[in-house]
Every structure is written in C-alpha cells, then in structure tokens.
Amino acid sequence: MSEPDTPEAEGASPDREDFVREIVKADVASGAVRNVVTRFPPEPNGYLHVGHATSIVLNFGIARQFDGQCNLRMDDTNPAKEEVEYEESIVTDVKWLIAGWADHCLGLKPRGAVSASAAGDYHMPAALDGAEGLEPFRASDYFEALHAYAVRLIGKGVAYVCDHTADEVDRMRGAPGEKGEESHWRYRPVAENLDLFARMTAGEFPDGARTLRARIDMASDNVWLRDPLLYRIRHAEHHNTGASWCVYPLYDFAHGLSDYIEGITHSICTMEFVPHRALYDWILAALDLPRRLPHQYEFARRNVTHTVVSKRKLLRLVNEDRVSGWDDPRMPTISGMRRRGYPAAALRDFATRIGVGKRENRAEFGLLEHCVRENLNHSSLRRMAVLRPIKVVLENYPEGQVEHFALANNPEDAGAGTREVPFSRELWIESEDFQEVPPPKFYRLHPGNEVRLRGAYLVRCTGVTRDPATGAVVEVRATYDPETRSGNAPDGRKVKATIHWVSAAHAVEAEVRLYDTLFSAEDPEDLPDGGDFTGTLNPASLEIVRNCRLEPALGDARPGQALQFERVGYFVADDRESRAVSLVFNRTVTLKDAWARIEKKQGR
C-alpha cells in the first residue's frame, strides 16, 4: 500500500503504522470519514504525565497525519475533584509537547458554552486557526446541552429518576456473573420523571437523594448496561460553571455526547473503557442524532519502568513531600520532565518508538533515556564542568599566564560555533579522573601517565601533594608539553584518555543536582502483600553536589538551554532555583559510561 504520509520534521520518528491508524486510514479510504477529528480529554485533577504524553502523541499524531485536528478538552464533570491550577498546567504541557510539530492541529474553541441550533442539534466545532481568545473545550460547557439530551432520553422513555440510595443501587446492580435487580422506580411514568428531574435540577433534593438512570438491561452480562447512572445530585460549585448546577452528568453520559458535539470521529481511550463502549454506543444511538456518530477505540496504557503514573499515587508523592512538587525533575509528569531537561521531541520519539497496542506493557526507562540522549547529542552546547574538583598544578606553566582556547560548541554541529575557554597554571579536574593507584584499564591521570586536557595540552602526572596531617592527596602535580598546544603531539605519540578541566582562577561555582530513578523497583506497584509503593522509593534519587567548578561560559547559562557537560552528562540550568549567587543545574541524563561497565565487569 502506498504511503501518502510525508517525511517528518524530526527524522527520528516517522508516524508509525498501528492498529488505530489502520482504522482511521480505512475510514478515510472508504469515505466514511472526511475530516479526521480526535481529542485529548484529560480530567483537570492532576498534572499530565508520560502516559498522557503517549496519548497526546497518538491523538495529535493522527490528526497531523490525516490533516485533521485534535481537540483539547477538559473532562470536567466532577466539581469535587477539579481545579483551575490543573487546567492551566494541562494547557501549558500540551502546547509544549506539540510545539513545532502539531500546533496547527490543536483544536480550541471560542469562550462560552454550546447552544442549540434551530433544529435542536448541539454542535461546537473547533474554531478557525488563529482566532482570538480561544480556550480548551470543556465538558462543562456542554452542561446545558447534556441536560437537554437527558430530558430527551426521559421523553423517549429510556431514562428514569431512581430514588434508591447509593448502597441499594450498588447491591441491586449485582455482581458479575449474576443478574441485577430492577429499581423500584424503573417504570415511573415519563411525566413524573420529567418533573422529578426538573426538581433535582432546581435543587429541591439533597446530594445522593435521587439519580437519573438509563433503562437498559439489568440482566446484561455487561454490568455497565445494568441501568447505568447518568446524573447525580451534587450541591457543589464547579470551577467553570460556578453555582449554576447542582446536578452533574457522569462520565459515560457526558463523554460520548461531548465527542458528538465536537464532531469527533475517532475517540481513542484506554483499555479499561472497553466494557463502556456498549454504553457509549447505546447513549448515542438512543438519541437519534442528526450528524455522524463518533466511535470509541481503545489501546493499552503505556507504562514505564521505575515509575508510577496513577494520579492518586503521584498526588501522594506531592502531598507527602516525597518530591518537591508536581514538576520535581524526578517526577514522570510532563512538567517534571521538562524541568529535568527532556526535550519535547525526545518524548515524542519515545512515544513513537514504544508504539501503540493492546498488550500490557512496561517500556524500559533506558529507552526513554536513549531518546533523550539521541536528541541532546545533536542539540546541546558542550561545556566543561568539574563536579567533584581536585586541583592540578602544572609545574612548568608560567605563573600568571593565561591562554584562551577556542572549543567547539558542538562537534556534531559545525554551525554551532566555538567559545573561548581560559587556561592557566592551576586547574580543576574531576577527582575521579585521577587515581594514585590506577586499577587495570584505567587510562586517565595517575603518576607517570600522560593524558590530554580536552582542547588544550598533553600533561603528565609527576606526583601529588599531601596533607601533612592526614596524608590525603590535596593536589596533583603535573607538567605540560608546550609542543602539544590544542592537543596533538608533534612526535605523533598517543594518549589513551582525554579529560576535562576548568581554570581555577576563572571558574564559576554552582550547585548540581544529580537524579536517578524515583523508584528502585522496575514496577513500584508490584508489591508483596500489603506493601506500600512508597517503600520502593529510591533513596538515592537525588544527590546534590555543591561547589562544582564550571567554565566561565556557564556563568550566564540560559534556563532551558540544553547543555552537555563533556564526559559527564546532559544538564540544564534550573529556572526555578538558580540565583545570581548560586547557579543550579539539573542533570537531565548521564552520558553512556563505558568505564562504569568495565568497572562492573571487574567486580568493583
């Protein structure tokens, strides 16, 4: 089959074929669907996380591939759990994730609620691109429409007001495998239902006193078809509609109709909603709607090792101060990953690589890191930073002399230019780059050995200076070869290692935060009986290193700018914590470390 799809803005992740795309493609080919419209409908009761990211990439990716659109919608039908703070973070995160990739597919709407057409249809298509004052769609902007649809259902005799208590309803629904019991009010006359529903809406009854239910089949094998609840009474203010309502629709009633109102063609959700599909279809079919009906398709939620994505658990981490907040760089939230320095394109690449399927899955965290490294290798500025400094004195380098070396900002990208790095007699090097007694295969600095100082000279270690009291090495002594300026020896001799350095006199100090996975366990939720997931929290997930010595160019690092501290890892200045007095850098991800593997093999 020919592939009309165009090459990607980011060559690494072409839109992949998956079962959802196959369905969409077939619908377009058959003419069943003309304009593809998907939607991303989070409930604003928490911050978006990696799982949402994969859903965003799927939904916007499809919109993008088929020249359609993807509506951002707040699924805000529960006034008790939702907040504007979350809504704002969701908009920010979605825009950030799709920026430069699918912005043109983002479906938004003008302010305000839907209203009915003359024919009584409720339709709210996305606003034209570039229109003023757009905002996300909101299920709460359909409350009026939803209510009208509920009244129609009552009028058709397929919905009724039920007076049973919550406990009774639960009990009468019956367990899977047995039949349910019909409500005493199941055959209430239409007029009485209409009156009661109006009075529920008017606030005559307390919370929980009555509900509106669909009359479907109490004997169904599918428990979601056993007269599901459509509306409940909640005397609560809603963050969008204020005190206008005291009855609120439930998910199953609101969702399919919201899809219909927006003209969604493919409503993609996760596997746990498979049993709900029959209800989704029932509601839409029962209303005799004039326009094409949306359809629901389900895929398996994507999981990642060493983390959790349940909102309840993420909320606990925040509330119990296990992390500094929703955007703690260790959090699997989009805002956390952004703050940690993960590029949006890397997240999209990750989502594309793990694919879309119906199987349970848990992608390795290492794959996410791979995607981040691959992106950053091409985009980050190289800098030198010594995290745990030890001083090296070049015995034969003139005191007071300063040279400047022009080092490439990115060897992978000649266009990135160079910057000047000062060099002098006293330097800081990484303490782990010096070993007084070198282990096997250790090519870096040790007495008698010669190494290259990146972009500068070859130096040979001549010895150490010790603290007379403790005997500890306080300083490494070395000589440099003036003939090796810029790193090559005229006699052609080779060194096996290149190490990074910072001129002591010119160094900038900073604090660096090293992150590891938040949880030690691959699956933090796979617990021995009765255990709590916080028990698998990684005690070493954050290490703060102070008094790091950085090359001067890092003194004015711009927050958000991707950096590679050569030989150490990728970093980003923290826009929240950095102050003039002490810069703070977050480690995005380490560089791959072949030496660590050798050490491991050597059993150390």
Add this chain to the structure above:
RNA sequence: UGGGGCGUGGCCAAGCGGUAAGGCACGAGACUUUGGAUCUCGCAUUCGGAGGUUCGAAUCCUCCCGCCCCAGCCA
C-alpha cells in the same frame, strides 16, 4: 464459577496462510581530542501449550493454560 481484553527474544514491537522486520538492552570489533558520538558484526529453527486443517500455520479451527479489566452517585 459472568462478560470483555491480551499472550512473538531481557524490554517494546512488526507480522493479516508462503517459510520470524525494526528499535532499546546486551556481546564482540573498528574508529575517536568526550571511555560520548559514529560504524561493523552477533543476538527467536521459533511465535503461551496441545491437537487439527493445509503442499505450507505466529497467522485458520478446537481445546487447554496464563495475565489483565469490569460490581464509584470517579474518570
């Protein structure tokens, strides 16, 4: 014990009756002024299991096994 979904290498995942893609991880080597990057090579005689249909089965049929979801007035 009802209904539904799913089982392809360590992880993810193509495959849609014609003889097991790809990525990550891992291993070996080359190259290297980042022990980074890059490059090369290796890595499932077999697709949860057992039968059957077929010239031919991961793909079709039957039975079995395993895992997950569903009894919120949450989404």
